[in-house]
Amino acid sequence: MRDYFIRRFLLIPPTLLGITLIVFLITRLVPGGPLERALMEMKQADIASGHGSFGGGRNMAISEEQVQQLKAYYGLDKPVLVSYGLWLGKIVRGDLGTSYRYNEPVWNVIRERFPVSLFYGLITLVITYAISIPLGIVKAVRHRSLLDNASSVFIFMGYAVPGYVLGALLLLLFAARLPWFPMGGFTSYGFSDLSVWGKIADLSRHAALPLTCYLIGSFAVTTLLMKNHLMDNLAADYMRTAVAKGASFRQAVIRHALRNSLIPIATTFGQNIVALVTGSFLIETIFDINGFGLLGLTSIFDRDYPVVMGIFLLSSLLLLVGNILSDVLVAVIDPRIRFR
Numbered sequence: 191m192r193d194y195f196i197r198r199f200l201l202i203p204p205t206l207l208g209i210t211l212i213v214f215l216i217t218r219l220v221p222g223g224p225l226e227r228a229l230m231e232m233k234q235a236d237i238a239s240g241h242g243s244f245g246g247g248r249n250m251a252i253s254e255e256q257v258q259q260l261k262a263y264y265g266l267d268k269p270v271l272v273s274y275g276l277w278l279g280k281i282v283r284g285d286l287g288t289s290y291r292y293n294e295p296v297w298n299v300i301r302e303r304f305p306v307s308l309f310y311g312l313i314t315l316v317i318t319y320a321i322s323i324p325l326g327i328v329k330a331v332r333h334r335s336l337l338d339n340a341s342s343v344f345i346f347m348g349y350a351v352p353g354y355v356l357g358a359l360l361l362l363l364f365a366a367r368l369p370w371f372p373m374g375g376f377t378s379y380g381f382s383d384l385s386v387w388g389k390i391a392d393l394s395r396h397a398a399l400p401l402t403c404y405l406i407g408s409f410a411v412t413t414l415l416m417k418n419h420l421m422d423n424l425a426a427d428y429m430r431t432a433v434a435k436g437a438s439f440r441q442a443v444i445r446h447a448l449r450n451s452l453i454p455i456a457t458t459f460g461q462n463i464v465a466l467v468t469g470s471f472l473i474e475t476i477f478d479i480n481g482f483g484l485l486g487l488t489s490i491f492d493r494d495y496p497v498v499m500g501i502f503l504l505s506s507l508l509l510l511v512g513n514i515l516s517d518v519l520v521a522v523i524d525p526r527i528r529f530r
Contacts, residue, residue: 289494
């Protein structure tokens with residue numbers, strides 16, 4: 191098993207190499223790149239200043255030499271593979287490049303947003319597993335009971351309603367019509383001047399509605415996944431055998447059925463690690479949360495390709511490491527599994 195995980199870790203660099211190469215090629219092939227956006231902004235500035243149309247006559251806003259300087263600034267004056275090699279060399283040295291929009295190192299731009307998404311991601315992950323797994327167990331053991339039927343109504347409602355749609359409704363009801371919660375943002379403007387308890391209260395008021403939207407989808411999926419797999423295991427032959435040999439139903443559930451039912455939960459843990467950081471750009475957009483997901487969306491719209499590449503690199507790395515952690519959890523839960 192040790193050799194298997196060593197090979198998995200050794201496969202991370204070539205996998206990242208392939209992912210980043212594909213994304214880098216896409217950023218070069220899609221229209222409307224940073225150079226085109228810069229030229230369009232200069233054209234609009236030229237027209238607004240009253241110099242007439244852009245690109246012709248005596249009032250041309252930019253010369254060919256300036257165009258070449260812009261290409262050199264954006265790294266578009268070299269072949270694609272050469273530019274990718276230069277970017278890769280910076281990555282090896284720990285340099286993610288410089289953002290076109292913010293004119294700051296990409297790592298600094300990402301680091302400013304990282305704690306925000308990590309805050310929501312950690313709370314969502316902890317609450318989801320802490321509630322969904324016990325609830326799924328109770329629903330499976332007491333199938334078709336009043337508790338199961340009543341909770342299923344809310345779970346299926348949460349499964350059917352997307353988080354961003356719920357966010358818009360909650361914002362309209364509890365922030366616009368009933369001013370119980372702020373309209374958006376991560377904290378208030380005077381957050382730094384508040385006391386410790388004041389900061390906790392302010393952060394809680396801002397986080398209540400977004401956390402509800404984050405939890406609604408993952409909570410429903412995890413609960414149903416736990417319940418369905420536990421019900422399948424409760425109907426298996428080995429459960430009847432365990433009870434026939436003298437084990438109580440509670441012992442058979444805890445020692446046998448529950449452990450096997452946790453395997454699907456463990457396999458999805460790696461994907462939740464990525465969601466832990468990246469979050470949801472739609473929810474962050476609705477609540478004006480300056481997190482990792484919103485940064486990725488605005489970077490794509492602004493053609494801020496160094497930030498886009500940095501986000502894809504970190505997200506892919508987290509996904510690969512998360513998949514390895516999922517394999518580790520599966521091996522811990524089920525001793526029958528041996529990776530070779």
